[in-house]
Amino acid sequence: MDAPRPQADAGSAGADRIELLRRWILGVLVLGLLGTVTELVLLEHYEQPLQFVPLILIVAAVAVLGWEFRQRDAASRRAVQIVMGLFVLAGFTGVVAHFHGSAEYQLELNPDMSNWELVEKVLRAKAPPLLAPGMMLQLGLLGLAYVFSDSRYRRSEMK
Secondary structure (H helix, E strand, O other), X not given: OOOOOOHHHHHHHHXXXXXXXXXXXXXXXXXXXXXXXXXXXXXXXXXXXXXXXXXXXXXXXXHHHHXXXXXXXXXXXXXXXXXXHHHHHHHHHHHHHHHHHHHHHHHHHOOOOXXXXXXXXXXXXXXXXXXXXXXXXXXXXXXXXXXXXXXXXXXXXXX
């Protein structure tokens, strides 16, 4: 007959699962960063100064994630939090920028359209794609999930 496992083993198994999940989150985040930067470069998303924001943030994310991977200290965790927070902000800002860019273009084509027609045209526009900056938001949230799932983070916040 099997003896019941000690509670420490259950806690250890749970911690192992969380660490495995964190590695998967990090892997998905890195793949997302690489895919996004590749797409942005191929689309030449650097013609205007505002278009450099996602490229710069991706470079910063790779740098701070590398730092966090090597050091795993409070400063590197905080840097990841800041950069990922900027990703979330950039996602929302990008949607607004894409909306304005598309609305400008649609109004050049037909300055007499109503507000509702304009919104409908912008929502259906292929360029710039209105929800494409949402990828930055998703990557930022993944990065924050990676940081906040760290047991060392939870312990340092309790002190």
